[in-house]
Amino acid sequence: MTRYPSLSYYALSSYLLFTSCGALASTRLEPRLDNGLAITPPMGWNSYNHYSCSPNESIIQSNAKALVDFGLDTLGYRYVTTDCGWTVPYRLPNGSLTWNETLFPSGFPALGQYIHDLGLLFGVYQDAGIKTCGGPPDQVGSLFHEQQDAETFAAWKADALKYDNCYSDAAAGYPDADYTPSTSPSFRYANMTKALASVDRKILFQICDWGVDFPALWAPSLGNTWRISNDIIPAWRTIFRILNQAVPQTSFAGPGHWPDLDMLEVGNNVFTIPEEQTHFSLWAILKSPLTIGAALNDTLTTIRDASLQILKQKDVISYNQDPLGVSASLKRRWTEEGFEVWSGPISGGKTVAALINWADESRNLTLDLPVVGLQHAQTLRNIWDESAATNVRTSYTANVAAHGTMLVELAGTTEAGKYPADIFATSDGHSTTFENIYAETTSSQYQLTIAFAPGSSHSSEITIRTSLGGFKTSAKVQPTESQISVNISLSAGSSNTITISPSPIISYINVTSPSGTYYPCTSFTPVGSAKPETCDAGFCLPVGSKIGYISPTGNASITIPATVVSGSGDNTTAATTTAGKYLEIDYINNDIAFSTSWTTGSNSRNLTISVNGGPPTRIEVPLSGKHSELFGPGRGWWDSATFGVLVDGWRNGENTVVIGNQGGDEGVQPYGADFVGLRLYD
Ligand SMILES: *[C@@H]1O[C@H](CO)[C@@H](O)[C@H](O)[C@H]1NC(C)=O
Ligand SMILES: *[C@@H]1O[C@H](CO)[C@@H](O)[C@H](O)[C@H]1NC(C)=O
Ligand SMILES: *[C@@H]1O[C@H](CO)[C@@H](O)[C@H](O)[C@H]1NC(C)=O
Ligand SMILES: *[C@@H]1O[C@H](CO)[C@@H](O)[C@H](O)[C@H]1NC(C)=O
Ligand SMILES: *[C@@H]1O[C@H](CO)[C@@H](O)[C@H](O)[C@H]1NC(C)=O
Numbered sequence: 001m002t003r004y005p006s007l008s009y010y011a012l013s014s015y016l017l018f019t020s021c022g023a024l025a026s027t028r029l030e031p032r033l034d035n036g037l038a039i040t041p042p043m044g045w046n047s048y049n050h051y052s053c054s055p056n057e058s059i060i061q062s063n064a065k066a067l068v069d070f071g072l073d074t075l076g077y078r079y080v081t082t083d084c085g086w087t088v089p090y091r092l093p094n095g096s097l098t099w100n101e102t103l104f105p106s107g108f109p110a111l112g113q114y115i116h117d118l119g120l121l122f123g124v125y126q127d128a129g130i131k132t133c134g135g136p137p138d139q140v141g142s143l144f145h146e147q148q149d150a151e152t153f154a155a156w157k158a159d160a161l162k163y164d165n166c167y168s169d170a171a172a173g174y175p176d177a178d179y180t181p182s183t184s185p186s187f188r189y190a191n192m193t194k195a196l197a198s199v200d201r202k203i204l205f206q207i208c209d210w211g212v213d214f215p216a217l218w219a220p221s222l223g224n225t226w227r228i229s230n231d232i233i234p235a236w237r238t239i240f241r242i243l244n245q246a247v248p249q250t251s252f253a254g255p256g257h258w259p260d261l262d263m264l265e266v267g268n269n270v271f272t273i274p275e276e277q278t279h280f281s282l283w284a285i286l287k288s289p290l291t292i293g294a295a296l297n298d299t300l301t302t303i304r305d306a307s308l309q310i311l312k313q314k315d316v317i318s319y320n321q322d323p324l325g326v327s328a329s330l331k332r333r334w335t336e337e338g339f340e341v342w343s344g345p346i347s348g349g350k351t352v353a354a355l356i357n358w359a360d361e362s363r364n365l366t367l368d369l370p371v372v373g374l375q376h377a378q379t380l381r382n383i384w385d386e387s388a389a390t391n392v393r394t395s396y397t398a399n400v401a402a403h404g405t406m407l408v409e410l411a412g413t414t415e416a417g418k419y420p421a422d423i424f425a426t427s428d429g430h431s432t433t434f435e436n437i438y439a440e441t442t443s444s445q446y447q448l449t450i451a452f453a454p455g456s457s458h459s460s461e462i463t464i465r466t467s468l469g470g471f472k473t474s475a476k477v478q479p480t481e482s483q484i485s486v487n488i489s490l491s492a493g494s495s496n497t498i499t500i501s502p503s504p505i506i507s508y509i510n511v512t513s514p515s516g517t518y519y520p521c522t523s524f525t526p527v528g529s530a531k532p533e534t535c536d537a538g539f540c541l542p543v544g545s546k547i548g549y550i551s552p553t554g555n556a557s558i559t560i561p562a563t564v565v566s567g568s569g570d571n572t573t574a575a576t577t578t579a580g581k582y583l584e585i586d587y588i589n590n591d592i593a594f595s596t597s598w599t600t601g602s603n604s605r606n607l608t609i610s611v612n613g614g615p616p617t618r619i620e621v622p623l624s625g626k627h628s629e630l631f632g633p634g635r636g637w638w639d640s641a642t643f644g645v646l647v648d649g650w651r652n653g654e655n656t657v658v659i660g661n662q663g664g665d666e667g668v669q670p671y672g673a674d675f676v677g678l679r680l681y682d
């Protein structure tokens, strides 16, 4: 019984049909897939982020020793990998790789022995090109030497191979970095997969092609981890860029194959402590390998204690190493408000959620539990705040430092929409009031279901009021009915109340969102630069087409009905504020930051939504592409995703909605995303 989903195996087999290595039987690779490694994301240390391509023996030894001295090994950090800079510009006369004897006087086998003697694992680095990254001087790569090099690594007792992608594109004359090769990198990686599978040693295979050719679709069948993006850089903006690239890939994580968000900058003194907490939290819950990239200890440097404590945070490590192996995903981003929420399941029926404060100042921010699919938690642990709460109903508010993250673990939870009376209701004998009722939109179309306590008797007519504009309705109930449903009005937010009178004995209520109305881009009028485009069948879902080139001088507009809810019945007052309505925008963005990753590349694009000529609400969407940007259908520009946003400015009757990129020329993000359609939750 294989530990791996059979899907992986079949993905590999069919993949191999298209490789040039016709002699390779797919059964040959089967053991490689079941190499038993990386059942949880690998953890360790790598020389690159601090030492660049200038490692040496004492550096590796003192950092390996520090992993043990600081107790990091017992927390799971065990792979010690020497990155670029270790080898030389030539091979030995017999064709084998060798190390730089000045930098590694004892040699690589001895380095491996030193690392193994510490109880750690020995990681090596090579490149799927004719030279490795880094230098001068030029150092030989493994392209066309995969078999011999895999045998050498096995002979040296290596436990892991990080495999880079420089100088690899034959058709372009082997440039240092080529982000648009004419053939897929997968073929070169497959050759090393095959070579590693043939040696008598289990070697963790870490694919590092910088995210070129959407490796999530092929790397899991070839390696244990794959880099999703170009390199992390020592600048805070790098976190947003990498997370935007992770968004469409989170579903590809699983035992034996993990998306690699790149090595950690924690401890390199380039981020503040809250920034390091954000970085570490998100890498952990997205199931990235946790590879320390700091100088833990050498003759010049010792990691600062606050950073070390982040790397040692046991709860965060446990989320990364959780046996469920399910990655957190982006739940919602509030672009203008400067925060966003990610979450995912962990074992024991628990949920981990992270709210990132992108703002430059500390703020009290609120996590609405329904955003992560929950209504109530018996217990909440705020990890970085080292605090806890019990009986958390609908929302949890805490202070979050500038660029920091509220990381919470929720247990004993109730699913979103369900409000047990014993938790949410109070009764004064005449009426029962439920508090902390959540609504993502302002609408008269919420469905309230009241579930009466089993065996209870209830009055033949009950009255329901909500906190929105004195909304009131009544319903007749047959004594035999165990539940009734009515439509009610709620306003966007988490502090609605629902009062039911007289006071029947209620077990729980359920509040269901309106289903909304969908407006495909084909119903919009493109203006200026905006251009409609038809996609192949099965793409640009759910519409089959999109409007591109949305810019400061081109938009898509439509006139649609909406209802401004103002309550009803004896207690009616007119709505005093313009009602916020929730929209789900289906968008497409596959503008991947490769060469711009060193500077301003963010992997995001803008859209603005303006209602009735009011001020635009800006959203900055992450990548949506789930196919290769080079060879995939529509080059990944046919894969849509959904972004939810609350927009003001509606009025009763007809409303003009403009999807544009207002202000995009003023420096925020010049390009608009493509627009597929929107759902208005009215
Ligand atoms: C080994 O590394 C040293 C120090 O970086 C460098 O000067 C030397 O050229 C390297 N040796 C070879 C053979 O590349
Ligand atoms: C090549 O030579 C080196 C140095 O003598 C030796 O350690 C290695 O095992 C040789 N490789 C092969 C494939 O014979
Ligand atoms: C390794 O680098 C450290 C720090 O730069 C230096 O002190 C040490 O002498 C170097 N060791 C070797 C073998 O080059
Ligand atoms: C893979 O290896 C085979 C020889 O084993 C070689 O013919 C082929 O060119 C290699 N493919 C790539 C993309 O390097
Ligand atoms: C750090 O390294 C220095 C020498 O480079 C050594 O004296 C010291 O014991 C090390 N500290 C720890 C905690 O490993």
Ligand SMILES: *[C@@H]1O[C@H](CO)[C@@H](O)[C@H](O)[C@H]1NC(C)=O
Pocket: 363, 364, 399
């Ligand atoms: C944040 O909340 C705390 C505790 O509830 C409160 O003392 C503080 O004034 C709030 N800060 C801001 C900026 O609202």
